[in-house]
Amino acid sequence: RIDIRVGMKEVSSLIFPREKGTMVLEDVVVTVTFPRVVRTANLTATGGTVLYDEAKKVAKWHIPKIDSKKTVQLTGTMAVKGHRPEESPPIQLEWKIPMASISGLAVSGLSVVNEAYKPYKGVRTITKSGKFTVRCG
Numbered sequence: 528r529i530d531i532r533v534g535m536k537e538v539s540s541l542i543f544p545r546e547k548g549t550m551v552l553e554d555v556v557v558t559v560t561f562p563r564v565v566r567t568a569n570l571t572a573t574g575g576t577v578l579y580d581e582a583k584k585v586a587k588w589h590i591p592k593i594d595s596k597k598t599v600q601l602t603g604t605m606a607v608k609g610h611r612p613e614e615s616p617p618i619q620l621e622w623k624i625p626m627a628s629i630s631g632l633a634v635s636g637l638s639v640v641n642e643a644y645k646p647y648k649g650v651r652t653i654t655k656s657g658k659f660t661v662r663c664g
Contacts, residue, residue, distance in 0.1 A: 528602075528603070528604055528605075529559070529568070529570070529601070529602065529603050529604070529605065530600070530601070530602050531557060531559070531588075531600065531601040531602075531618065532598055532599070532600045532601075533555060533557060533590065533593065533598065533599050533600075533601075533620075534593065534597065534598035534599070535550060535552060535593065535595050550594075550595045550624065550627065551592055551593070551594050551595070551624070551625065552590075552592065552593040552622045552623070552624060553591065553592055553622070553623045553624070553625060554589075554591065554621070554622065554623050555575070555589070555590040555591075555593060555620070555621070555622045556587060556588070556589050556590075556619075556620070556621045556622070557587070557588040557590075557601065557618060557619070557620055558585060558586070558587050558588075558618070558619040558620075558621075559585070559586045559588075559616050559617075559618050559619075560584065560585050560616055560617060560619075561584040561585070561586070561605065561616050562584070562614070562616060563584060564607050564608050564609055564610070564611075565584055565605045565606070565607055565608075566605075566606040566607060566608050567579075567581060567605070567606045568586060568603055568604070568605045568606075569603050569604050569605075570586055570588075570601060570602070570603035571601070571602055571603060572588055572590075572599065572600070572601045572602075573599050573600045573601075574590055574593070574597075574599035574600075575588055575589050575590035575591060575599060576588070576589055577589075577601060586601075588601050615662070617660050617661065617662050618660070618661040618662075619658060619659065619660050619661075620656065620659040620660075620661065621656050621658070621659070622655075622656050623653055623654065623655045623656070624653070624654040624655075625651070625652075625653050626651065626652055626653070627652060627653070627654045628652045628654060629654055633650075633652075634650040637650070
C-alpha cells in the first residue's frame with residue numbers, strides 16, 4: 528500500500544513582498560520509482576493527475592496548484608511478483624512558489640535606455656526547487 532500527502536507548513540523561511548497574499552505551490556511534480564518486483568500499481572489522487580508507466584515502473588503525480596490550507600493525497604495498492612520489496616521507493620519532488628524569495632534579493636531599480644516608451648518597473652520573483660529526494664524507511 529502507498530500513501531503520500533503533499534501540503535505546506537505554516538511557518539516558512541521564504542521572504543515575500545510587502546503585499547503578502549496566501550502562499551501557493553505551483554507545478555508540483557511527485558515522482559515515485561517503484562522496485563522491479565512491482566508488477567502493477569493502482570493509484571488514485573485527491574488532486575491533480577497521476578500517471579503510472581508500467582514499463583519504467585514510475586508514477587508521476589502532477590498537481591497544478593496547492594494553496595496554504597490544502598493538502599492533497601495519493602493512495603494506492605501494488606501487485607508484487609514474488610516477495611515484498613525490502614526497501615521503500617525513493618520519492619522525488621519538484622515545485623515552484625511564485626512571489627517568494629529564499630535569499631531576500633530584490634531589484635531596487637530598472638533602467639532602459641534608447642526606448643520611446645517608459646517601461647513599467649515590475650519584477651516577479653519565483654522560487655523553484657531543484658531535485659528534492661525523500662527516502663522513506
